Amino acid sequence: MLGGEISFLRGALVALPGTTLDQITEIRSHPYVLDQCRTFLSTLGSVSLAQAQDTAGSAKGIKEGGLKTTAAIAGARAAELYNLTILKSGIEDDSNTVTRYVLLSTKAVVPERHLNPVTSVSLVLKNQPGAIHKATAAFALRGLNISKIESRPTSRSITVAKPWEYVIYIDVDGSTADAAVANAIANLHEFAIKVRVLGSYPRYQPPVQPLVGQYGVGLKMIPPLLYLLARAHAINFVGTT
Template sequence: MASKAFAIWGSYVPHMGTGDSGSRRPGFALNWKRDTERSCNLRCFGFSGDFSALLATKPVEDENPASPTVELQRLVDQFESKESRRSQKDSNSLPKPLSVTNPSSSASNGSNVRVAYQGVPGAHSEAAALKAYPQCEAVPCDQFEAAFKAVELWLVDKAVLPIENSLGGSIHRNYDLLLRHRLHIVGEVQLAVNHCLLGLPGVRKEELKRVLSHPQALAQCENTLSKLVVVRESVDDTAGAAQFVAASGLRDTGAVASARAAEIYGLNILAEKIQDDPENITRFLVLAREPIIPRTDRPFKTSIVFTLEEGPGIIFKALAVFALRDINLTKIESRPQRKRPLRVVDDSNTGSAKYFDYLFYIDFEASMADPRAQNALGNLQEFATFLRVLGSYPMDTIL
């Protein structure tokens, strides 16, 4: 008989290791570069009135008067220099993303909840963090794992990370990290995601030759991008794509990101709501070091992960423990175990059979304070080889 391991609220002895070797991709440094070829309104330089009148004006006291073209170029250069200094100041004021290798963080002001998210300012994850905690201090992280570690190292109080999207499906990386790290799900956030096509000021969408964004965002805007006939390139996050377009100054390159990212990085919105399906919802999990006390006075959801022995009807038995108690399942996800993905079975003299060894993640609509949920998990423990409760938390019912 296989050895069993069970866990409630994260204290457990794992049945199997679940290490993961995620690759690290470089982020983008914010280094603004303005395109001096764009058309300029003279009001930007502090002038008003007729443009042709300015060009006709000739100062009589100057023995070597500058030509109107030279004078205009001088004004453009002054404006660009001022804009460059202001943009550099603005970029320096943005929070620097935490990383796994350098998880240092600026000190908290002590008044707000600090919430980690993956990406840079303007990311949809930042919007989800602000929806969960409107007065929070949102802390950017360059990777999902950096956000997990920021909570574990007490650099932040919470982390808000995406787990599934109504168009793109599950974010498998975060399912793996949920088991690898000993944090607890204490809430969820459902966010309506509207993708925008962004470009440098003065650029038309027909001029774009390539578009950058997160792979899921690119996939969600397949129809629009196909009509534009552009090359699609993947980056770490949507706001990072906007940041790169602004920093590089490439007029033939656009980004799929949020309207807030356009505002932050000085880009124009070339098209709004370009996703294939207008009902584009991303569900985020709120993670913390300690679980919350489950209640029954409002709708709750519980997330668990478990493993099963191989055998006929074993998955049916696992799901039946919920059906028999009238508990609704809202999510079922299977992930292969990382360090031992195959299980070898040899019950005959003819050879061995190999099966994939899976972890099963389930979300169900019931609080751990509900006797039905307690009895269901007690029943599941009878034949599960490993069981862990990831969290019991209030459902988000508001978009």
């Protein structure tokens, strides 16, 4: 990871021009997005739901396939680029839903300290008493602040799926160039099955600047710093909700 940014993007139900809501028989989108719009989707009766790799790809598929009875949940920018009609906007259950964009590269770049860096780490803990406490203590005892911690099932992550096994994702202030951060990560190996440093990157909140992503979709909320990094490394943005 070379960078990350969180943005508020409103979901919209989009379809080919001339299509009305009562003509829709199928709705496509990323599974997480479908889950975030459950209340609205429950009002549509027998409309079938189809999982897709991403929201923009769903919109693009409708345009290229000329699918008159299929709609997608995507952003307004995707509707604009693929000449689709917005049937309804703001359909997510929670208006505070955010998308986190991360910039990926095969080469690590350690940010300078004045950029207020953050480091992301993933780990699978051993099944033993106090494992989570020990993991967080590795940072706390060195005076390091954990800005985010979450868990996901290993079935979609870095190991083979096992019942009740989770990957813990931690964001900690500082970079791997800092001795305290490096030592804390080394300490994690004592009580973790697997530890992976996802990267150190700048925490930056500048004015927005448009960028065209992998599917030709303008990501209006991408900050200039990430924009310049993407141009320099010829890499794309990945969004997670």
